[in-house]
Amino acid sequence: MTHKTQSNSARLTRRTVTAGLGAAGFIAGVAPFNIVRAAGGPLKVGVLLPRSGLQAGIGQSCQLGVDMAPAILKSLGLPELQIMNADTESNVDTARARAEKVISEGAQLLVGAFDSGQTTAIAQVAEQKGIPLVINIAGSPAITEQGYKFVFRNFPTGPMIVGDAFTNQKEVFAAAGTAPKTVVFMHINDTYGTAIAGAVDHVMPKFDMPYTIVEKISYDPAARDLSVEVAKAKAANADALLVVSRLNDAMLLTRELVKQRWTPQAIMSMGPGWYEDQYLKTLGKLADGPISLSPAPDPHKKLTAVLEAALAKVAPGDNLNANHSFTFEALLVAADAYKRAGSTDPKALAEAIRTTNITDNVNIGPGITFNAKGQNDKVKDAAFQNRGGKLVTLAPKDAANGKPEWPMKSYQSRG
Amino acid sequence: MPLEVYLNVAIGGVLTGLVYGLMALGLSVIFGVVRVVNFAHGEMMTVAMFLAVVLCAALHVDPLVLLVPIAAVLFVFGYALQRGLINPFITRPEHSQFLLLVALAIIITNTLLIVFGPDARTVQTAYGFDSFQFGQIIVDAAKVYAGIAAIIFAAALFVFFRYTLIGKAIRAGADNHTGALVVGLDVKRLYALTFGLGAACVGAAGTMMTLLVDATPMLGPSYTLLAFVIVITGGLGSMPGALVGGVLIGLTEALAGLLFTPSAKSMFAFAILVLVLLFRPQGILGKRLA
Numbered sequence: 001m002t003h004k005t006q007s008n009s010a011r012l013t014r015r016t017v018t019a020g021l022g023a024a025g026f027i028a029g030v031a032p033f034n035i036v037r038a039a040g041g042p043l044k045v046g047v048l049l050p051r052s053g054l055q056a057g058i059g060q061s062c063q064l065g066v067d068m069a070p071a072i073l074k075s076l077g078l079p080e081l082q083i084m085n086a087d088t089e090s091n092v093d094t095a096r097a098r099a100e101k102v103i104s105e106g107a108q109l110l111v112g113a114f115d116s117g118q119t120t121a122i123a124q125v126a127e128q129k130g131i132p133l134v135i136n137i138a139g140s141p142a143i144t145e146q147g148y149k150f151v152f153r154n155f156p157t158g159p160m161i162v163g164d165a166f167t168n169q170k171e172v173f174a175a176a177g178t179a180p181k182t183v184v185f186m187h188i189n190d191t192y193g194t195a196i197a198g199a200v201d202h203v204m205p206k207f208d209m210p211y212t213i214v215e216k217i218s219y220d221p222a223a224r225d226l227s228v229e230v231a232k233a234k235a236a237n238a239d240a241l242l243v244v245s246r247l248n249d250a251m252l253l254t255r256e257l258v259k260q261r262w263t264p265q266a267i268m269s270m271g272p273g274w275y276e277d278q279y280l281k282t283l284g285k286l287a288d289g290p291i292s293l294s295p296a297p298d299p300h301k302k303l304t305a306v307l308e309a310a311l312a313k314v315a316p317g318d319n320l321n322a323n324h325s326f327t328f329e330a331l332l333v334a335a336d337a338y339k340r341a342g343s344t345d346p347k348a349l350a351e352a353i354r355t356t357n358i359t360d361n362v363n364i365g366p367g368i369t370f371n372a373k374g375q376n377d378k379v380k381d382a383a384f385q386n387r388g389g390k391l392v393t394l395a396p397k398d399a400a401n402g403k404p405e406w407p408m409k410s411y412q413s414r415g
Numbered sequence: 416m417p418l419e420v421y422l423n424v425a426i427g428g429v430l431t432g433l434v435y436g437l438m439a440l441g442l443s444v445i446f447g448v449v450r451v452v453n454f455a456h457g458e459m460m461t462v463a464m465f466l467a468v469v470l471c472a473a474l475h476v477d478p479l480v481l482l483v484p485i486a487a488v489l490f491v492f493g494y495a496l497q498r499g500l501i502n503p504f505i506t507r508p509e510h511s512q513f514l515l516l517v518a519l520a521i522i523i524t525n526t527l528l529i530v531f532g533p534d535a536r537t538v539q540t541a542y543g544f545d546s547f548q549f550g551q552i553i554v555d556a557a558k559v560y561a562g563i564a565a566i567i568f569a570a571a572l573f574v575f576f577r578y579t580l581i582g583k584a585i586r587a588g589a590d591n592h593t594g595a596l597v598v599g600l601d602v603k604r605l606y607a608l609t610f611g612l613g614a615a616c617v618g619a620a621g622t623m624m625t626l627l628v629d630a631t632p633m634l635g636p637s638y639t640l641l642a643f644v645i646v647i648t649g650g651l652g653s654m655p656g657a658l659v660g661g662v663l664i665g666l667t668e669a670l671a672g673l674l675f676t677p678s679a680k681s682m683f684a685f686a687i688l689v690l691v692l693l694f695r696p697q698g699i700l701g702k703r704l705a
Contacts, residue, residue, distance in 0.1 A: 052533045229677045
């Protein structure tokens with residue numbers, strides 16, 4: 001023991017100390033240059049999406065928006081982003097853990113996470129750590145009602161979606177020359193579905209809709225069999241189906257509609273699922289007809305054409321949809337803010353995001369700005385119909401590129 | 416609501432319940448003979464579901480064609496599992512058996528997650544969107560095929576236990592362990608055969624289940640729980656009880672979903688379980704213990 005100590009002491013010579021001091025001085029001298037280089041380097045963006053699990057299909061669709069971004073942002077003269085991908089596994093707890101992990105690994109800004117429940121958890125982490133979060137897709141109004149300083153959403157809240165949905169429905173009914181008298185309202189009972197269902201209760205009376213909701217059916221988004229739910233909906237003998245769903249359950253619902261031989265006049269969806277490429281490709285002719293009433297890219301905007309061209313390269317045959325466009329726009333907001341802030345400092349980035357004013361964007365609405373709560377309250381919904389594997393925009397008039405096909409063609413007559 | 420709506424839903428519930436029953440039959444057979452509660456039951460069914468999904472995609476065949484081969488694979492798996500892993504635990508305390516099988520369940524789930532990832536996988540069949548119509552009654556074709564296959568498989572198992580020498584020997588070992596040893600039966604082998612047969616039931620049920628639901632690695636725990644609810648309702652150790660329990664739970668879930676809130680349909684299955692435990696603890700067809 002004594003011998004060991006002596007040996008160690010003997011190694012600590014004057015020369016070693018001098019060398020150590022020299023190295024420390026070198027590092028200290030070089031460090032400021034490193035900091036300068038970091039400020040000029042790419043912004044590290046943690047992109048949190050449900051790339052696996054129940055929402056994997058939609059998460060992977062959002063990922064295409066990420067894949068398209070680098071080249072387009074470069075062409076717009078915006079700074080480079082270093083993407084740090086993280087998988088929330090469609091799970092709230094995993095989303096929270098992944099947000100903490102990417103921040104600990106150096107993420108300077110977060111983007112995500114499609115699902116309201118997962119996004120709520122990520123927003124809490126972002127606010128605690130003081131890292132800006134730009135939400136790509138999540139409709140629960142509560143997220144931007146918490147007084148958060150680092151959370152920004154370029155996507156409509158549930159009440160905004162529902163309000164626009166009713167407005168656009170009226171346009172569709174006027175264009176079709178008919179309207180349903182009764183509807184069944186089916187919705188998932190997750191954070192988003194419940195928020196939309198609550199918004200329907202509050203908002204619908206203000207719109208004097210031509211129909212009444214004769215039956216409300218809520219179901220688990222992880223449900224493996226929706227035969228009973230569809231049987232109950234069919235038994236209500238309503239003209240149309242109003243739904244709030246995800247991708248897997250949208251496909252399950254369609255299968256059950258076919259099996260139970262019920263084709264309503266219209267399926268009107270206030271959420272994702274029915275316009276996804278996976279839905280269109282998996283169901284083929286059976287995917288035609290549903291009308292989605294949700295935020296969407298504006299087919300007449302310049303940047304939309306750019307995104308469509310980019311999508312054709314990364315995913316030939318896919319339609320540009322809200323998953324792609326809103327995820328891309330979240331990265332657009334990040335790159336634009338980084339350019340104006342000129343720094344990776346989270347507070348400077350958050351301030352830059354707060355003063356965002358992008359008019360040359362993709363989605364329907366006048367552009368991207370954020371109010372005091374961090375919400376883009378100007379983003380608008382569209383009504384678009386699946387037709388021959390494509391999405392045809394029916395409303396609002398400014399963005400429309402087709403007329404509605406009403407009623408839906410019977411599932412049994414599609415060959 | 417028109418009567419045909421109730422009938423449509425009830426028929427669907429009964430057909431799904433038959434597949435549930437076959438799955439639970441495996442659990443009941445294993446407990447009835449080996450006296451080990453298989454806490455990895457649902458996970459073994461998930462293995463069968465993934466086997467069906469992979470083989471259907473690779474060989475381009477219908478899941479029903481794969482029913483017997485997958486049941487055979489699961490039989491071998493169950494036999495080897497009992498001989499190699501579970502047999503030493505037969506005489507150990509129940510908590511040791513419980514921990515062993517829960518550990519096995521976790522290993523299976525995580526292995527499936529590593530190999531297949533967490534995404535849902537499905538099989539494509541020519542009759543995936545078909546249904547049969549009899550007047551106002553519309554029945555899902557896949558459920559009809561799965562239900563019929565479940566009945567045939569369960570009937571074959573009943574015949575095996577009642578009329579074959581090995582089946583009789585297994586029943587003898589279950590009735591009187593010491594007596595079976597005295598007359599020279601190889602009880603350890605019979606236990607392994609029984610575990611294999613229980614696993615084969617799970618294999619067949621899992622293959623049929625792919626016609627009704629998508630396969631994901633995380634299905635296991637919910638199906639283990641479902642199997643317990645069914646066998647306790649029907650009578651633990653009773654083969655007909657498992658089928659009756661399966662049909663009852665399938666029917667209850669379906670009708671409860673129709674009459675009340677669909678998202679709360681599982682609650683009613685558990686309510687049935689509570690009622691059975693209160694008023695007939697041995698289960699509907701179970702034998703009352705002395």
